[in-house]
Amino acid sequence: MGFASKSPWVIHYDASSCNGCDIEVLAALCPGFDVERFGIINTGNPKHADIFLVTGSVNDRNISVVKQIYDQMVEPKVVVACGTCACSGGIFHDCYNVLGGVDKAIPVDVYAPGCAVRPEAIIDGVVQALGILEEKSKALKESKRRA
Amino acid sequence: MSFIPVLIGTVAFAILAPVIGCFLAGLDRKISARMQGRVGPPLLQPYYDVRKLIEKDDVTVSGVDGVYMTAALVFTAFAGGIFFSGGNLLMSAFVITMAALFFIMAAYSSRSPYAEVGAGREAIQVMSYEPMVLLMAVCFYLASGSFMVADVFRGSVPVICYTVPAFIGFLFILTIKLRKSPFDLSTSHHAHQELVRGTTTEMSGKTLAKTEVMHWCETVLFLGWTGMFFLWGNPVSILLAIVVALLAWFLEIWIDNNFARVKWQAMLKWAWVVALVAGGVNIVVLMGFMF
Ligand code: SF4
Numbered sequence: 001m002g003f004a005s006k007s008p009w010v011i012h013y014d015a016s017s018c019n020g021c022d023i024e025v026l027a028a029l030c031p032g033f034d035v036e037r038f039g040i041i042n043t044g045n046p047k048h049a050d051i052f053l054v055t056g057s058v059n060d061r062n063i064s065v066v067k068q069i070y071d072q073m074v075e076p077k078v079v080v081a082c083g084t085c086a087c088s089g090g091i092f093h094d095c096y097n098v099l100g101g102v103d104k105a106i107p108v109d110v111y112a113p114g115c116a117v118r119p120e121a122i123i124d125g126v127v128q129a130l131g132i133l134e135e136k137s138k139a140l141k142e143s144k145r146r147a
Numbered sequence: 148m149s150f151i152p153v154l155i156g157t158v159a160f161a162i163l164a165p166v167i168g169c170f171l172a173g174l175d176r177k178i179s180a181r182m183q184g185r186v187g188p189p190l191l192q193p194y195y196d197v198r199k200l201i202e203k204d205d206v207t208v209s210g211v212d213g214v215y216m217t218a219a220l221v222f223t224a225f226a227g228g229i230f231f232s233g234g235n236l237l238m239s240a241f242v243i244t245m246a247a248l249f250f251i252m253a254a255y256s257s258r259s260p261y262a263e264v265g266a267g268r269e270a271i272q273v274m275s276y277e278p279m280v281l282l283m284a285v286c287f288y289l290a291s292g293s294f295m296v297a298d299v300f301r302g303s304v305p306v307i308c309y310t311v312p313a314f315i316g317f318l319f320i321l322t323i324k325l326r327k328s329p330f331d332l333s334t335s336h337h338a339h340q341e342l343v344r345g346t347t348t349e350m351s352g353k354t355l356a357k358t359e360v361m362h363w364c365e366t367v368l369f370l371g372w373t374g375m376f377f378l379w380g381n382p383v384s385i386l387l388a389i390v391v392a393l394l395a396w397f398l399e400i401w402i403d404n405n406f407a408r409v410k411w412q413a414m415l416k417w418a419w420v421v422a423l424v425a426g427g428v429n430i431v432v433l434m435g436f437m438f
Contacts, residue, residue, distance in 0.1 A: 037188060
């Protein structure tokens with residue numbers, strides 16, 4: 001295992017979540033689940049983060065923000081869509097202003113469904129994301145070596 | 148101050164301080180987690196973090212922040228070298244401030260609003276702790292008769308016997324120097340503050356790794372300053388100094404976990420009040436002894 005998956009720093013963005021999923025994301029950081037055991041830190045800064053946790057669906061207002069945050073993150077990076085809204089639009093999918101899941105804005109690596117998404121599901125999603133992060137990190141090293 | 152010991156000290160510090168500092172940072176994370184009822188990350192987590200940051204892609208906003216941070220690292224190593232080779236305490240204090248200034252420059256160079264706020268606050272932090280550091284050095288001089296750290300081993304009693312107020316004042320500003328809550332105004336490790344990353348907002352990858360390593364080295368140097376008060380002619384005192392330094396580190400972690408961030412006005416006011424009272428009283432008393 002490389003270092004990329006040993007120190008996954010996350011950034012959490014609430015796209016248009018009803019706050020149900022947001023609270024579950026924060027619950028994962030609290031003593032009950034304590035994801036810092038795996039080196040996970042909630043950075044609050046896209047430039048420092050490796051994993052982008054998005055909750056809620058995208059709409060015309062926040063699609064630019066989601067893209068901004070994604071663009072500011074430094075490679076290697078992965079995106080985890082947390083909650084049914086972030087995966088597909090959820091119960092808001094046919095609202096007049098909702099464009100759909102997060103994959104309408106940026107490439108999503110892992111979908112963690114649930115309404116609200118359970119902390120276990122988030123941790124599961126992040127663990128899957130770590131595998132992808134590791135692959136991306138290797139690919140980056142390869143391309144650096146070749147360059 | 149001869150040059151060769153300082154050079155050897157600097158090289159030794161540059162190699163050893165990151166190792167010890169990394170260990171201390173891991174201990175900090177672990178103890179903090181336990182204080183919050185959590186298990187916490189592995190002890191080597193800060194090492195994993197820095198290795199990961201080094202592996203990250205190179206992205207920079209200004210192109211020069213990496214250079215400034217390298218300069219900050221070099222000056223930190225130099226300050227540590229001066230101190231641990233038994234050199235001039237005042238010089239060590241000035242050189243480490245130089246490192247802090249380069250850190251501020253690195254933050255300013257990005258022209259990002261958050262980084263600029265962080266840099267401004269970092270400058271205020273320097274302004275807050277510097278008087279006490281200088282008065283601490285003066286008290287050290289009055290108590291030991293020299294600014295040279297190596298001369299503490301000539302004393303028959305530790306410097307602390309004459310400098311209790313100055314030591315307490317120094318412990319107060321140590322929290323500011325280590326950027327720990329309630330004085331983590333410029334940048335914070337906890338994402339629950341009104342300004343989270345501040346100075347390091349625009350730094351990423353290797354540049355951010357350099358700031359982490361610099362913080363490790365700073366921790367070792369400042370804990371060295373703390374231990375210095377407890378040294379005298381007896382070699383056993385080195386053990387005592389290490390124990391005191393570790394206790395001070397534990398105290399800092401405890402303070403970090405129990406106090407919310409203050410406003411900069413309060414920090415500046417209290418740091419200066421403490422410096423003038425603790426440092427001033429100590430100097431007056433010591434001067435009284437001399438005449
Ligand atoms: S998935 Fe459910 S809990 Fe989560 S944001 Fe959507 S509606 Fe709220």
